[in-house]
Amino acid sequence: MELFPALGVAWLNGWLLLALLVVTDATTFLLFPKTVIRRLFDRSGWSRKQVAFTAIGKLVASVSLALIILTPLKIGHPVSIIGVLTSGLGLMGLVWALIDFRNTPADEPVTRGMYKLSRHPQIVMSFVVLTGASLAIGSWTALAILIASHIFSHLGILGEEEVCAKRYGGATRAYLKRAARYFIFF
Numbered sequence: 001m002e003l004f005p006a007l008g009v010a011w012l013n014g015w016l017l018l019a020l021l022v023v024t025d026a027t028t029f030l031l032f033p034k035t036v037i038r039r040l041f042d043r044s045g046w047s048r049k050q051v052a053f054t055a056i057g058k059l060v061a062s063v064s065l066a067l068i069i070l071t072p073l074k075i076g077h078p079v080s081i082i083g084v085l086t087s088g089l090g091l092m093g094l095v096w097a098l099i100d101f102r103n104t105p106a107d108e109p110v111t112r113g114m115y116k117l118s119r120h121p122q123i124v125m126s127f128v129v130l131t132g133a134s135l136a137i138g139s140w141t142a143l144a145i146l147i148a149s150h151i152f153s154h155l156g157i158l159g160e161e162e163v164c165a166k167r168y169g170g171a172t173r174a175y176l177k178r179a180a181r182y183f184i185f186f
Contacts, residue, residue, distance in 0.1 A: 001079055001138045007070040014068035014142075017087045017133040021126070024091050028098045036102050045166065050159025057152030064130065064145040071137035083136030090128030097121035109168045111175050118183045119176065120157055123150075157181070 029037055043051060074080035093114065100113030101122070114121035127150055134143040161181075165172045 001135075001140050003140050005071045005137060005139050005141075007067070008072065009070065010072055012073050012075060014071050014073060014133050014137040016073070017084070017129070017136060018065065018068055020087070020091060021094075021129050024095060028095060032098075032102050035106065039106055040101060045163040046156075046159045050156050050162075053152050054156030054159075057149045057154075057156060059149075060145060060152060061130075061149035064134070064142050064149060067139055067142040067145065068130070068133045068137055071139055071142065073136050074138040077138065079138050080136045083132045083134070083138075086132030086135060087129045088132070090125045090130075090132055093125035093128065094122060097125055109164055109172045109175055111171075111179070116179060119161065119179050119181050121183075123153065123157065124182050 032040075043054075046054075074083075097114045100115055101110050104110040104112060118124055127146070130146050131143065134146055161172075161176060165176065
C-alpha cells in the first residue's frame with residue numbers, strides 16, 4: 001500500500017473493478033420494475049441538511065473514484081488479490097441486497113434477506129466493493145477519502161431511517177431496534 005500511488009491512464013487500472021460495479025448496477029436496474037427504482041432513490045421527506053450531507057458524501061466519494069480509475073492495479077501483489085476478492089464479495093452482496101429490496105412490497109419496510117442483518121446492506125456492500133478497489137490499487141489515500149465520504153453519507157442514512165420510521169410506523173421502529181445499521185459494526 002502506498003500513500004500516493006502513481007496515476008495514469010491504462011488498461012489495468014482500478015477502473016476495471018468500478019466497471020464491474022457499474023455493469024452490475026445497470027443490469028440489476030434494467031431488470032427491476034420502474035416503481036422499484038423510483039422507491040430505491042426516493043428522497044421525499046428528507047430535510048435539506050440530510051440531502052446536503054448525502055451530496056457532500058457523494059462529492060467526496062467522486063475523488064476516491066477518480067483515484068481508483070487513474071491508479072494501476074497492483075497485479076500479483078497480495079493486497080491486490082485481497083482487493084479483487086473483496087470487491088467480488090461486495091458485488092455479490094450488493095446484488096443480493098437489491099433483489100431483497102425488489103421483492104419487498106412497496107407498502108412495507110424492507111426487512112428480509114440481507115436486511116435482517118443490516119438496515120443498509122446496499123450501502124455496506126457498495127462500500128465493500130470500493131474498499132476492495134482501493135486495496136487492489138494499493139492506495140491509502142483512496143481508502144481514506146472513501147471512509148471520509150461514508151462519514152458524510154452516514155448523516156444522510158440517519159435521515160433515511162427517520163423518514164422510513166414516519167412512513168411505515170411501528171414496523172420500522174421495531175426493525176430499527178433489532179437490526180444493526182451496518183451489520184455487526186453498529
